[in-house]
Amino acid sequence: MSVFGTVLAVTGHIGYHPSWDCETCGEPWPCPSFRAIxxxxxxxxxxxxxxxxxxxxxxxxxxxxxxxxQPPEIVKRFLWFLPLNDEEARAIALRMR
Ligand SMILES: [Zn+2]
Structure with a gap:
C-alpha cells in the first residue's frame, strides 16, 4: 500500500479494504470529494x-x-477518470478475476 499511500494520502480522502468507504466522509470510495480533486x-x-x-x-x-x-460497476467506480463504456468495463472486470 506504499504507492497508494504516497499518491493518495495527500488528499485526506481515502478508503481501504475491506469496506472501501472513505475514512473521512464515509462515502463509497473513491468518494465525491476525492474525485473532485x-x-x-x-x-x-x-x-x-x-x-x-x-x-x-x-x-x-x-x-x-x-x-x-457488479464487477463492471466496480471497475467504473475505481477507474472513474477513464472514459470506459459498459463493454470495456466488463472486459476489464473479467481480467481481474
Ligand atoms: Zn471522502
Whole structure:
C-alpha cells in the first residue's frame, strides 16, 4: 500500500479494504470529494497503476455482497477518470478475476 499511500494520502480522502468507504466522509470510495480533486494535483497517469492495483482487491471484497455492485460497476467506480463504456468495463472486470 506504499504507492497508494504516497499518491493518495495527500488528499485526506481515502478508503481501504475491506469496506472501501472513505475514512473521512464515509462515502463509497473513491468518494465525491476525492474525485473532485483537480487533475493538476492528481493526474491520471499516476492513478492508473494505483487504481488498477486496488481494483482487483476491491472486486474481491465487493462483488459477493448482497445488493452489492457488479464487477463492471466496480471497475467504473475505481477507474472513474477513464472514459470506459459498459463493454470495456466488463472486459476489464473479467481480467481481474
Ligand atoms: Zn471522502
Amino acid at each position: 483537480p487533475r493538476d494535483r492528481l493526474d491520471g497517469t499516476a492513478l492508473i497503476p494505483v487504481m488498477s492495483c486496488v481494483l482487483r482487491r476491491a472486486i474481491r471484497d465487493l462483488r459477493g455482497r448482497p445488493e452489492g455492485p
